[in-house]
Structures are given as structure tokens and as C-alpha cells.
Amino acid sequence: MKGRYEDENLYWIPVLIIFVFLLPFILKGLSFSYKYYLFVLNMAGIYIILNVGLDLLSGFTGLVSLGHAGFLAVGAYTSAILVDQFGVPFALSLIISPLIAGLFGFVIGFPALRITGMYLGLTTMGFGFIVKRMIIAFREWTHGSGGLDVSSPMLFGYTIKSDWNNYFLIYTFVIIAVIVGRRIAKSKIGRAFMAIRDSEQAAEAAGINLSKYKMLAFFISGIFAGFAGVLFAHTSSFISTDHFDILLSIYFIIMVLVGGASSIYGAVLGTLFIVLLDNLFVPLLKDQIHFWFNTQAGDIQSLIFGLIMFLFIIFQPMGLYGMWLKMRIYWKLFPFNPRQRFT
């Protein structure tokens, strides 16, 4: 049912792509502080790439990961070290570093063959800590916890600097990632993933090689996260272990779930929702609310953020994408609304 609705109306995809590339010009025309908005959008873009991969892993295959900040860190540090210390060109690092992150995913896939559910969540959380520790231990390359300066990306002889240029770089890859993610989800692999999520036994009985597909899910997810990591490192030009906190991993899973798990568009929407809410709307809203301004501003900010999230979950437990589908079906079937449809 869902599949049929998703596949029709392909015409709006090019419109959306054009809109994505026009957006910076619109923002520039509208506001002098467009660089701030672009920065937040860039951050969201990087997280979208990661979350598409996380959605394939957690949403489609049902393997919970609480350690995706670890994959992000692997990609970021690998690329920073390759480019700045071994002189590998950025374009090449863009291929190698995600593969290395993917290999890490492969390694984490091994425990996933036996461990499931929250136990797996915890294993991946442990992976996040182990990566952080490894980064500190390899001091010669990573400067330990002091952080590492990273050069700006160089593509075809151009150095890409400033939020404006980063936006186009990042969103080109966001579009590619979303398209690739959707292709994977719609392919045989994606169907196998969903079969594993719904019932491992049934999937196995249907001839799906569980270990192969679980490892593959982690590998693909690692590649997406590694890719995001490369872009993250080179566009933010400074990385440290503080960037890749356990809380970030938890945020990622929140983003995917708020969007509505097991839909790529859901992951995109959820990421945009949380990142924009946390870094743009709530700080701006807080400026409007001037009370307790000086000392308690941070608490007010997290209170607003928490409340919006909470109310959202209470009233829209299916996530943003579920909300959208509900709305669409409501209008399609207008006078004959089956009320219990998605409640």
C-alpha cells in the first residue's frame, strides 16, 4: 500500500532538487544573516547523509545503533589524517575514508549476528566509546583529545571554503545519498532488510542469508556515516573527541525515529526537524522570550526543545513521515475518511 503511494508523482523530485540549490540565493535575498542559516543547514545536511545510513540499519533492518557518532568520527579522522598528513587528495579520500568506516561497520556487524535489540544498542554504544579512546591513544596522528585542525576540501583545483560553498558541496552529496539510499531500500537488499526486521526466522526460512545481510547493513550504514564524517571534518575545519559524544549518537537515533523509521524521506525530515529546532528555532524563540534572559537562558532553551519533542511524540507517534502519509490519505479519500486508519 505504502509502496504504491511512494512511487507515483515523481515529478516533484526535480522541483525539490532545484529548490535545494536555489535556497541559498533565497536566503541571501531575504536576510543578511544567511550565513548562520546556511551553517545550520550544512550541519543538517551532514547529519542527513549519516541518518540515511542509520535508517537503513535501524529503521529498515531493525538493528539499533547507539554508536553512530563513532562511525562519523572514524570517517572524519581518517580523512583528516589521510589528506593532511599523507597528502591524499580530497577526492580520493572521499572514497577511501567511507570505505574504512564501512569496514569498521563490518567488524561491528559480527556481534550483531548474535546480539539483538537493546543489547545490540549497547554494543554499538560501546563501539562509540572504543573509537573515542582509540582516537586519544593514537596521539601522533590525532593530537589526542586536543583536537585536530583540518584543511578545507579541494576539488578540481578549487578550495571550498565558506558556508556558501560548503552548502553546495554538502547538498550535492545529500541528494546523491538520498537517491542511493532510496535505491537500496527499494532493491532486493532493502526488501531483505525489512524481512529481517519483521521476523528473522521468517526471513531465514525465505532463503535470506541472515549473517550476510546483517553485515551488509552495517557496512552500508558505516559507509554513509563515513561519508558524512569526511564532509564534517573538512567543512568544520576542526575536529575533536568532544564532537563525537555519546549524546550525539542518541540524537541521531532520535532524528531517525522522529522522522518515522523505515522511510528514507522520514530520516531526512526528522533530521531537518531536530537540527533546525535545536539550533535555529529554539535559540531564536528564546530571544523572543526575554524573561530570565541572563542566567537561565540555557535551561529555558532545553525546556522548550524537550517539550516540543515530547508533545510531538505524544501526538504524532508515527513520526513526521507518518503524519504526512496520514494527511495525504485523508485528502485523497476525502469524504470517506476511514478514521482509524493510522491511529
Add this chain to the structure above:
Amino acid sequence: MTDLFSGLTQEIISGIALGSIYALIALGFTMIFKATEVVNFAQGELMMVGAYVNFFFVTTFLSAAGTPTAWTFLVALGGSMIFSVLFGYILDFIINRPLKDQPIFSIIMATLSLAIIIRAVVAIIAGPISLMPFSPFGDSTVTFGNIVVSLLDLSIIGSAIGLVIIFYYIFHYTRWGIAMQATSEDPIAAQLMGIPIKRVYALVWIFSAIVATISGILLAPRIALLDTTMGFLGLKAFPAAVLGGFGSIPGAIVGGVILGVIETVSMGTLSFHFQWIKEINDIIPWIVLIAVLMIKPNGLFGVEKVKKV
């Protein structure tokens, strides 16, 4: 050699004390998971609220009574208990009721956002300055030979063991406990058998809030400065709950103690004798945990659920 031995014994004892802290928090996780299959990410925050409320009661009674006596602490403890019962009930009301028929993940997400809300609300009410909690035991210690344990640590170990026994009894030998088990097994069937599952859920949350409050009260003096980041300790206790097998009450204490001992010994003797351990000593608990899960995917005491196709 004796030096090494006594050092190790001391570290193991300290590790057990530290592990009991984890166990206390893990117990709260475990109970909610056992009955509702929800991972309550706000568990650490419940504990933090308990610590703050108890601090509030203690200071109020102290200023009323003047000198601190055992009674002040006991009355404050009673007040905090009453509060935690109410708090648990309210949480059940705002989280479990509206999300009753939703996927478990929505409830987990709700607990995550609840954690953010609780931290913010407590910070707004209590102000930004950290509090200096009182310990009813002061700094007094007990010495056996050349092994030193503080009285506070002993009380933490004692209450961890006590609570585990009490809740084990409740879950396995009382009507309500068996109702809880039935609910966790299959809520719909349980409801059909006449079990009031709404009340069962409320009870579980109340129990969990009580455990959280007790652990908060005991932990607050242990961490010297009380602020809202105390809630993050929940994340440290999460592995303990999982190692013991999520949903197993004795598992919580075993998992907690194992992790506590590993942490102390690897920070201590191991890294003293092997320099390279120093580079990795804080991830040793994680490595052990992953290794254990590889062998026993449901934790040490976890029960493997029979999956039906």
C-alpha cells in the same frame, strides 16, 4: 606479594561499592524493562530528582530543627518516598497512558525527551549553583585489617542487596508481581485474564521511582557536588543492567558489581603493572561487556525469548 594481594582486595571491595551504585540505578532500568519492555532513558534523571527532593527536605528540616540528628534524615527520607510515589504515578500518567498502544520505540523516545525536560525543570527551580549534599554518615570509615570502606559505601552495598531481595520477592512471590510478569509476557492476554494492566504499569513506574529516589539519596553525598548532570550517571549504569541481562533483577546487581570491580581494578592494579592498560582502561568494561554478550547474547541472567514465526 602480600602487598599485591591486599591492594587487590581493597580494590575489589571498592569496586563492589562502586558496582552497587551502578546496580541501584540498573535496578530501576530493569524493573521498567521487565514489565513494559521500555528502556527508560530518564532513569538517571529520576534519581537526580530524588536527590534534589531529599536535599530540599533535609535542609528544610535542618533549619527547622537546628541540629542534624538521625531523625532529620529519616523524616526527609519518608518525605522523599512519598514524593517518589507521586512522581512515579505522574510519569506513568503522562508517558504510558497516552502511548499505550504505540510502538515501544515511541515510549523510549518519550523517556528521552522527558529526561531533557526534567533536567531543565530541576535546573530552573534549583538554580544554577551546585548543592553540597549532606551525608548522614559524615566521612566515617570502617577498617578491616588494612582494608578501608566508608560507611556510606557500606550503606550503598547494603541497600543494593536489600532492594534486590525485596523486589525479587515482590516480582516472584506476590500476586502483583506475578501480574507484572504476565503483563510483560503478553499484555493483551494478561488483560483478557483480568489483570488491570494500567494499574500494573503505574505500579512499576512507582517502584522504579522509589528505587531511583533511594539511589539518588545515597549517591548525592558520594559525588560531593550535586547538580543536574548527575542524571548522566544513568548512562553509566545502563551497561550494568544489560550485562546482567535486561529484565533480570539479580542480574542488575551482578552486572553492576562485575563492571564496578573491573573498572576499579583496571584503573588500579592493572594499569599500575601494565603501562599500556592505562591507554585503554576506561573501555575495558565495554570490551568485557561485548565479549560477554557475544557468548551470552541476552546477558548473564537474561532469558531468551522464544520467537515464533
Add this chain to the structure above:
Amino acid sequence: MKRVMGTLIIIGLLAVGCVKRAPAPGVTDTEILIGNVQDLSGPMKELGAVIPSGSNMYFKYINDQGGVHGRSIKMLIEDHQYNPQKAVAATKKLVEKDQVFCLYQIIGTSPCEAIRPILSETGTPLIAPATNSGTMSDLSRQAGDLIFHTDTGYDRQAEILVGYILNQNSDAKIGLVYQDDDYGENVLEGIARAESEHEITVQKESYQRGAIDFKGQTMNLLKGGCTDVIIAGIVREPVTVMKTAEAMNYKPNFFGTGPTVDARVGKLAGSAGEGFTATYWAHMWNSDAPGAKLYRELCEKYDIPEPYIGLYHYYGFATAQLLVEGLERAGRNPTRKSLVRGLETLKNWDVGSFPPITYGRNDHAGVDKVQLVQMQNGEQVVITDWLE
């Protein structure tokens, strides 16, 4: 030739006119906007409340007197939860959206490192970053010429401490307990320099941010026979380590780096904290230095609540003095450049809060010496002169 000269003069006049008509961002006829990014809801939220409160107190005092060149100072505070990525977002907001004139006192080493690209892109100066890390005053780093650091680096503090300990007792076996993050990294740098200088080895024990138990580390120090222990922590760490050591009947001399000067260390540690010695790079807030006296007067005048008053609140106040001095020197029509130039003219600037500060083209380091503060009978007593 005359024509050329004439054109040049006209262009010059126009340029001057333009400068006058288009002031720097954040500067209006009545107000100067300052941006501050603090940890308001993360692990250091307490400092996030206390430090800006101290700064605001001094700004209020200045504004009540008519402000700087007739402009009052207004500080905007954003939250970064000790996350560098959020710090960048918050700084972007301040610089691009709120158009602040300069940044001031951003807390934490990695947040400060992460915002360097913004500083160099927009030319916004950062005055008095609230971290002791020595990397802040490194001019070779990106945007190094825009950052004015006030505090003695952690690395310098550790070096001075080792020197002091060896001076007291040349056979001392020194142990170090450090936080395993950017703070500890900087301390380790200083320790490594001291090790090679004095040809000693320091026994190093690490802990994680947020750790609550220090038994293992304390046991190791005991086994290693350390007679002097440097604790690079904040408040909870020195207290717990000293209490644990006392319970084990292990009594080395305890030392601490800058953040441990907090008066609560002594209060919480009780008898175990007796004799604890910490480095401090400014005058004590309760000392007789003129800056400290003014501070206490202002605290009384503006009714600052009692728990706020102390080390960190005073730190906010003292750095605010530096910022105001910089703004004074930036001239009637301040630009970001003139603020940098103004601060670089400071020569032995001394209002009695910090020891004399000298900045220059090639020196943005501020204070580089410390005094030692010891716990004696529950009171903090300064026991040494300024050590370099």
C-alpha cells in the same frame, strides 16, 4: 599631478566619511553588543551562570557611569552545552544574526578551537576565552592574532608546580591525576616539558570527565610512593581523591591547577583538604588588591547573591575590566581592528585584578605567572609570591 592628488584627497575624505557613517557591526550610538557563548545546560552550567554574572556586574557599573565613550555595553549569551559543534552554531548566530561587535569569554578549550574559522573569516576578536589552555595564546594557529588570552596556560601552571615541588624537596616523587580530555592534554604538555627539564618521571593517572570514583588512581599513587600529587581536576576530583587518600591513611602533599582554587574544595574536603595547594593566576577575590576591593564593593552595591561570590564570579569581573579597557582604547568609533590595536597597546596594565598584563603584536598571552594558594585551617592563604 594636482588632479591625482585632488582625487586622492576626495577619495580619502569619502573613505573617512564612509567609516564614520557605517560603524562596525554591533556598535550604535548608544550601545555596544558583545557576544558570549557559555555552557548553560551542560556539564559546566554552573560556571555558565556565575562567570557572565560577574561580567554583567562590571558592565552595569560601567553603564551606570555613562558607559564606554557614551555607549553602554550589552552582552548576549548563547548556550553550547560544552559541545564544539553547538558552539560554532551559537557563535555564527551571534556574529551573523545578532551582529555582535566582538566575542568575549567563550568557555571551554574545544569550543574555542572550533570557532577559530569564524573568527578569521569575519575578523571578530575573541577577548579572554574562559579556558586556561595554553593553546589559546599560540599566535601561529588560525585566528591567533584575534584571540587575547588572559590566563596562565595549564601547561605553564603544571610546569611551575613541578618546579616548586622539586624546589621544596628535591627527592620528591610526583604523581599526576588528570582529566582525560583537552584540559588534561594541555596539562600533560606542561608535565612533559617539566620532565625533560628536571629529568624526572611523573606518575600519571587519568580519569574520565564525570568519574565519581578514584580508588584505583589513589591506590596507584600510594603504591608508586608519590610524595607529591598534582590534581588537574575541577572541584569534585580533588575532593574525592583527597578524601579517599585520607581514608587509606595516605598523606602526600596535594597540589592542584587553576580550576581547583574554588573555595568549595576546602569546604567539601574538610580535614582531608588541609594543606591543599593550588595555583592561581590572578589576585584572590578576597585579597587586598585594588581590583579585588572594587569587586567586593560592587558585589555589595548590586546585591549579588552569596553563592555566586567567589573565584569564578570574580574571574568574570576581572576579564570584563580587560574588555572595557580594550574598548576604551579602541577609540570613539571602535572597529574590530581598532579593538585589536587598542588591546595590543596594553603595557603592564594593572588595575589590581590580574597581575600586570602586557599585550603586543607578538604576544597575546596575558598573565604567565601564578601564585600558590594553600588551605590552612579551612581558609585560603596565599603562600608564595608570583612564580614564573
